Amino acid sequence: MSDDEKDFKFKVIVVGDPAVGKTTLIRKYTTGTFQKDYIATLGAQFSNYEENLEGKKVRLFIWDIAGQETFEIMRQKFYKGTSGAIIVFSHAFNEKDSFNHLGKWFDELYEYCGIIPMALFGNKIDLVDESEMNHGTDKIGLDVEVNKFVNDHGLIGYFKTSALTGHGVIDAFQKLVRMLYFKASYE
Numbered sequence: 001m002s003d004d005e006k007d008f009k010f011k012v013i014v015v016g017d018p019a020v021g022k023t024t025l026i027r028k029y030t031t032g033t034f035q036k037d038y039i040a041t042l043g044a045q046f047s048n049y050e051e052n053l054e055g056k057k058v059r060l061f062i063w064d065i066a067g068q069e070t071f072e073i074m075r076q077k078f079y080k081g082t083s084g085a086i087i088v089f090s091h092a093f094n095e096k097d098s099f100n101h102l103g104k105w106f107d108e109l110y111e112y113c114g115i116i117p118m119a120l121f122g123n124k125i126d127l128v129d130e131s132e133m134n135h136g137t138d139k140i141g142l143d144v145e146v147n148k149f150v151n152d153h154g155l156i157g158y159f160k161t162s163a164l165t166g167h168g169v170i171d172a173f174q175k176l177v178r179m180l181y182f183k184a185s186y187e
Contacts, residue, residue: 008056010180011081013063013113015105016088017098021123023064024163025088029173030062032166053181060177079112084180085119086173091160092124099146106153117179118155121172122146126162 014022023045024035030049045064050057063082065075087105089098102120109118150158156179159172 008053008058008181008184009061010058010083010177010184011061011063012084012086012176012180013065013079013082013109014086014088015065015075015109017090017101018066020088020090020098021161021163022088025086025121025123025161025169026062026064028163028166028169051177053178056181058177058181075108076112079109082109082113082116083184084117084176085109085113086121086176087118087155088121088123090124091122092127102149115154117176117183118153119172119176120146120150120155120158121161122158123161123163125160125167126164 014026016022026045026047027033027035030047047060047062047064049060049062051060052058063078065078087102087109089102090096106118109116146158149155157172157175159168159175161168161172163169
């Protein structure tokens with residue numbers, strides 16, 4: 001098969017604490033819909049998504065990995081063959097612990113996947129007052145800390161997203177997809 005006919009296939013895993021919006025982010029990206037009711041992921045859920053990039057077919061196999069501690073041992077098996085990852089935390093004021101667990105998620109990914117492109121999504125920005133967010137002082141006051149985390153850990157970026165409104169979701173996923181595509185194109 002020539003490079004012109006080559007399909008690109010990437011396994012992308014999405015990790016983070018329970019209830020930060022991993023499943024709804026994936027659904028918003030792949031189908032454009034939002035599921036209001038929270039249903040905990042048990043183990044992992046899988047989504048396939050296909051798009052064209054520079055005339056090439058890019059197939060994504062997106063794995064939504066359960067965030068509950070009870071699935072920690074099982075998660076190790078799900079990481080095999082991962083091309084890229086998304087770590088999700090919540091901007092919702094009452095879920096700020098999800099930010100404190102970012103190091104745990106990064107360490108787990110690094111241990112089982114090695115050095116792969118990783119992005120950080122700060123989800124649920126629809127729950128943050130717009131005027132506070134525009135001044136970089138969201139309710140949790142995390143922007144400086146989040147950017148430091150991204151830089152210290154070599155992530156490809158930090159994206160503020162809302163699975164409810166769709167804000168930033170496509171751009172955030174596309175940044176990771178393009179990174180994977182261009183990396184694979186030059187290998």
